[in-house]
Amino acid sequence: MPPPPPSFGRTRKRAAHALDAALDDTELLAARAALAQGRWQAARSLLVHTGDDWDRRGHRAVVLGQERHSAAWARDWLLAEPASAEAALLLALALVERALRGAERPDLAREACREAAGRAPTDPTPWLGLLILECSVGAEEESLRLFGEVRSRYADHHHAHHLMVARLAERGSCAGRDPLHEVYDFADWAAERAPADSPLAVLPVVAHAERYRVLAAAGHEPPDPVASGHWSGRRARQVMKAAFDWWLEWEQEGHPRRLVDLNFLAHAKVCEGRGAEAAALFHRIGEHATPAPWSYPHHDPYPAFRAARAAALGTV
Template identity: 70%
Template sequence: MPSTPPPLAPSAGPPGHGRAAAAEPLATATDDAPLDDAPPGTPSADAPPGDASRADAPPPSDAPPDGPAPADAAPPGSPFDAALGDDELVAARAALTQGRWQVARNLLARTRDDWDSRGHRITVLAQEPRAADRAREWLLAEPGAPDASVLLALALVRRALRGDEPPDAARAACADGAALLPADPTPWLGLLMLERALGAEKDVLRAFTEVRERYADHHHAHHLMIARLAEHAAGDGPAPLHEVYDFAEGAALAAPADSPLALLPVVALAERYRVLAAAGFEPADPAASVHWTGSRARQIMKAAFDWWLEWDDDDHPRRHVDLNFLAHATYCEGQNAEAATLFRRIGPHATPDPWCYPDRDPYPAFRAARAAVLRPPRSTPRTAP
């Protein structure tokens, strides 16, 4: 049975061609961009701890003892939209809200075994407040429908994370979905969301291993695992050799060259900053922290930005999650020209994580960082001779 990616010695991360070898001209700090318009969002429910693609939701569940978990929800009226620009998903979610589950059924049938897209789409559909009811209606019309069972499982996971459903009921629903679709990692992804927040270490590892048995490069599952690992040894302070860095670098190196898992070391930096700042070892303002400017951090971010220039994939369903993590890290490092390029690529698709770290209001933090790198500098008046 495949295990988690083996810890590797610290490395510079995935290979690249150097920052100067840009595939497109870098935006500069003098480029103008609209800063006052909020990205459009479609209301939905909360997202799991450690997930960067959030939307409207009830208040998050209690944080683990090692520090607050990643943002669990966005407030009503939030500009964040978990669909991340997937228009078909937005339409299916809207239909589900109106009681029409058939659009979601057709969407999931078309998604088939594109596991990252399937996980993203079911996760977002499950955030709809009545998703569990809609899934049960679907099952009444089509008894034993596997996609309906998986949607119900993830909807119950959401409810359990909010304290509205017994966790064991959500676990049982995930097991039912996995039995109906043995090759699908999505029921195990739902279980990983649950155990990442509420479970013991062995349960987290088991769920992650089951996901990887079915799809070794699962994007969302790796992000959840990194968020959990980052919380280990929170009270020990900064640790350049912390296990989360080895895990992230091992997974990045084991993945195919074009896999977005190449950016996992950047995610590990952000998640570890979240934990250290919550424990008082780092300042609450990430841009004021030296966490991003050490030699290992600079190697990680250079390699990640180089990878993005070479391999950026506009088709990956969670690409904006990675863009937000990379823009956040580059901004905190002080690489404004690179950050400006990333902000422009993000467009309206901001995500709460990591802008909320450690406990900030994410959209003002996002807008302030974007303004800092995109707003033209003020000219200095010349001194008269």
């Protein structure tokens, strides 16, 4: 008999090092370590060589901006290279991160993002910075407008779609379950219009998890997602099967944020009670847990991830 499903809130002890936003990007890890020591040249080289690989550029710029002293080093970089679009981008993302922590005025972060956008008109990354900020502290209408700015530069932007799904899932938080909620329509639309090999195929699973987060926080779902019926309905099963089948056919080993998708998909398979399928995903994930969705609705994510992984691997 397989072991019982994990309790997602079983322990509060966290191995914080395992929740690294850099994921498995070794070049990014090296550049961030150098930046922490004030050596911004590695970040410069990384961003310049990333070029117009927009999903990768966005991932790298956001993570570099999260380094605690990025803003100071970006300003030093700008003194050395006043016309640098990459330096302006790093400063913008660093100020966004500081604004999210309450250490910077949001209007100054917005101004820096607009400056970076002016230096690189085709780059969606400064607009991604604005979208990250507005999804946290701004109005929904402005978030939708900024999402349009990102899409006009790169229609399949992975991070931007995840942000909008999380934001749209919060509509009608007090109304309870709604199988026709608009976040599902948005995710289905994005997945259907994307190329066949696009990781946006997993977006309906992300929408389902984000909606659970909102419903559980409002008391409409139990705090243990495994105990919830949220993943047992016909529509949920169809969404999970379609996304898992896509992964089997198109596994995107090179996508910079693929581990985000794999964590959402593994979480869904655990909640669905399909341990063998979850185990296959955990093998690909390794130790690269992501806070979402393992923290949903209010759990310590790394212990939740470890408990779920141990239970899934025990079924095979």
